[in-house]
Amino acid sequence: MSSNGSPYRVFYSTLSLAFIADICLLFLVPDILHIFSYLPRDLNFLEHTSDLGWKEHQRARPIIIDPGLYHSKKSGVFSAKEKRSLPASFKLYTGSSWVVLSRSFLEFCIWGWDSLPRTLLMYYTNFLSSPEGYFHTLVCNHKDYQNTTVNHDLHYMKWDDPSKEHPANLTMEHFDNMVKSGAPFAHKIAENDPVLDKIDKELLKRPRDKFTPGGWCLGSYGLKKDPCMVYGTADAIKPSLNSKRFEKLVLRLLDSENFRSKQCK
Ligand SMILES: *[C@@H]1O[C@H](CO)[C@@H](O)[C@H](O)[C@H]1NC(C)=O
Ligand SMILES: *[C@@H]1O[C@H](CO)[C@@H](O)[C@H](O)[C@H]1NC(C)=O
DSSP: TTTTOOTTTHHHHHSSHHHHHHHTEOOOOOHHHHHHTTTTTTTTEEEESSOOOHHHIIISSSEEOGGGGTSSOOOOEEEEEEEEOOOSSSOOOOEEEEEEEEEHHHHHHHOSSSHHHHHHHHHHHSSTTTTHHHHHOOOOHHHHHHHHHHHHOSSEBBBBBBTOOOOOOOOGGHHHHHHHOOOOOOOOOOTHHHHHHHHHIIOOOTTTSSSSOTTBBOOOOOOOBBBGGOOOOOOOOOOOOOOOHHHHHHHHHHTTTTTTTGTTO
């Protein structure tokens, strides 16, 4: 895959770290890129629905002010007394705040030749948990992008019992299901949970305190030797057999029964 032409370049460079915030990577990056390299370049992975449920009254009706937008110190948001009606010129969508977006869609968001990205940016300024809606609403309200959505956030998550309001901490007992899901990311895992070592060892093949190995490591293997201390190009993609698990998930998501019927519903 050519490096300049890859729409997932940013994705690759940021996610070379196995652990970002509280998201954990379950595959080697080359395995993920390998599967992506077979897919149409314009797909956007977002879990989304127009069925707002409880979020209509907890999210869409309230108007909030976030002083963090204009103060140098973070503080809590506060809400206006008035409630607002649902928008009429676009339809609201909501879903998981984790998304994997195509270069072309992001350029549409940033370059601003169309007013919708900016209109929604202004609308979501006063919206609680805007990352759960901005891209979802934008992608589904524009005819050029509606057909590019894959309704999945590529994460493995479980909601806590019984409240279902927060993601549960994933532990050893979830490991098998995490692997079976084929999802490239997991959320969330408490710091220092032993399952992280199991993921490093069995899924990422990462030796303790060393880099995750990949096609870019050119040094020799051996006791006390870290092959990644000698490195070549970061674009060397050497997928492993593990990539099959991700491939299976992607094939299921793009299956004719799943794909079109779940877009922007
Ligand atoms: C999106 O898909 C629908 C239904 O298959 C089709 O009618 C429409 O023309 C497509 N839009 C674009 C921009 O390709
Ligand atoms: C998850 O782990 C964090 C940090 O270890 C802890 O503070 C939190 O209470 C745990 N959450 C649940 C739902 O068990």
